[in-house]
Amino acid sequence: MNFTVTIDRDEDGMWIIECPAIPGCVSQGTTKDAALENIKDAIALCLEVRAEKGFPLTIETRQIEVTA
Template sequence: MKLKVIVHPAEEGGFWAEVPAIQGCATQGDTMEELLKNLHEAVEACLSVDLEQIELSGNDRVLDLAV
């Protein structure tokens, strides 16, 4: 999966970034390397789903979709 990310310089130094395709998904880093690491973690967290909190009936199926 490829996502577009918008990287902004932070006023206090470093960078912050947002992922427009995932509402509310944003992070920051002091360096570009730290920002990229944090982006991977943020996207994973924003897209993670805790199936234990979702009610599934006997006819429902859970699929993993690679895009």
């Protein structure tokens, strides 16, 4: 499965990655590459927990471009 993620840096320089399609699925890393690897594990674990609890695996999200 392919998921869209958001990537940000916090004030301490950590890379924070969130998967909007899976509520609460967030990870981080000291480098962008590490954070991207970590979110893959987080996605797998979040999907496993959601399936065990009978929750929908994902929620509908939509990506659009906005010009400001």
